[in-house]
Amino acid sequence: MSKIIVFGASGQLGACLKVVSEKQNISDINFLPEEQANILDVAGLEAIFKxxxxxxxxNCAAYTAVDKAEDEVxxxxxxxxxxxxxxxxxxxQFNATLIHISTDFVFEGNLARPLTELDEARPINVYGLTKLEGEHAIESILNKYYILRTSWLxxxxxxxxxKTMMRLGAEKDELRIIADQIGTPTYAIDLAHYIFHIxxxxxxxxxxxHYSNEGVCSWYDFAKAIFDIADIKVNTLPIRGVEYVxxxxxxxxxxxxxxxxxxxFGLEIPYWRDSLVECVGKLKSQN
Structure with missing residues (x-):
């Protein structure tokens, strides 16, 4: 396999790429955390490319704090x-192909059908807007790129x-979870496999x-599945998004x-709950 660099390697997807690369015996790959390769440091980046x-x-590096982004535009x-x-x-400049991770949050979310790459992106928060601006920047500069929108990683x-639900489920007697926001959970290990497949x-x-696991659920359904698979007994109540400001x-x-x-790519994509079973099993074995 050709030489690969991973930027933002200390994050969740970077860790999953490392696990998958080791399983697939991919050796010509360099994982660079932010302290070694800041994507805002042009001179430093150029030295790395040379x-x-x-x-x-x-590119796994991103600002992903959705609520904080409203204040830190x-x-x-x-x-x-x-x-x-x-x-x-x-x-x-160096004739490399860029694989860039983007998000389902580029969409407004007002169409009750699966969204294609041709559907209009109209973000309703700062995080989604800045990720869409990143997509546009890449498209205006580069021909050799894959922009991969994913969701609920x-x-x-x-x-x-x-991990948050497993912790809170063990600590609390009751949890109130949003039931009117619909999407698809995506296991980052599956996304990592897909990236190497490309x-x-x-x-x-x-x-x-677009890449996510198969299937559809609400955050409430997602939480209920986590508790069911992990055998966590907690009273879980569905609420509307407007109730959780x-x-x-x-x-x-x-x-x-x-x-x-x-x-x-002739890809078979796992169903979200099947992948969740795998992840929860690994988390339980760690504890």
């Missing part, structure tokens, strides 16, 4: 837009909904793709259509 001469760059924009632009510029690494496939079908508005429906990615 030294490594990668064929592929995977400039910081979110620098990381999510300017950082993506910096990597695209250097990938073009979780794993046994980092901070995520699954690289191995090497079919140069560049562009924008947050700084940032979330899309009401952000289920993504995966027809393009399955057709292009």
């Amino acid at each position: 030294s490594e001469t990668p064929a592929y760059c995977i 400039d910081l979110a924009r620098r990381i999510n837009r300017d950082g993506a632009e910096n990597l695209a510029t250097l990938c073009k 979780y794993s046994e690494f980092g901070n995520n909904f699954v 690289i191995e496939n090497d079919n140069a079908q560049y562009g924008l793709y 947050t700084k940032a508005i979330r899309p009401g429906f952000s289920v993504m259509d995966k027809s393009k990615v399955k057709g292009t």
Whole structure:
């Protein structure tokens, strides 16, 4: 496999890429955490590209604090837009392919059907807006790119909904979970497998793709599944999103259509609950 660099390697997806790369015996890969490779440091990035001469760059670095982004607009924009632009510029200069991770939060969430890559992106929060600006920056600079929109990412690494629910479920007698925001949980290990599948496939079908696990659920359904699989007894009540006030508005429906990615790469995508069983099993074995 060609030389690969992973930016933002200390995050959740970076950790999953490392696990999968070790299982697949991918050796020509360099995992760079933010302290080693800040995507806003153009001079530092250029030195890395000169030294490594990668064929592929995977950008996992992002500002992902959805509510804080409403107050830290400039910081979110620098990381999510300017950082993506910096990597695209250097990938073009050094003839590398960029694999960039984006989000279902680019959508308004007012269409009750799976969203395709051709549907209009109209973000309703700062996080989604800055991620969309990052997509546009890449598209305006680079031809050799894969932008991968994903949703509701979780794993046994980092901070995520699954780990939070398992902790709160063990601590609380009752939890109130939003039941009117609909999407698809995505196991980051599955996404990591897909990213390496793209690289191995090497079919140069560049562009924008949607990837999440198969299926549909609400946050309430997701939480109930976590508790069921983990055998956690906690009273779980469904509530409306308006009852749980947050700084940032979330899309009401952000289920993504995966027809393009399955057709292009011949990919079989796991059902969300099947992958959740795998993740919860790993988390329980760690404890």
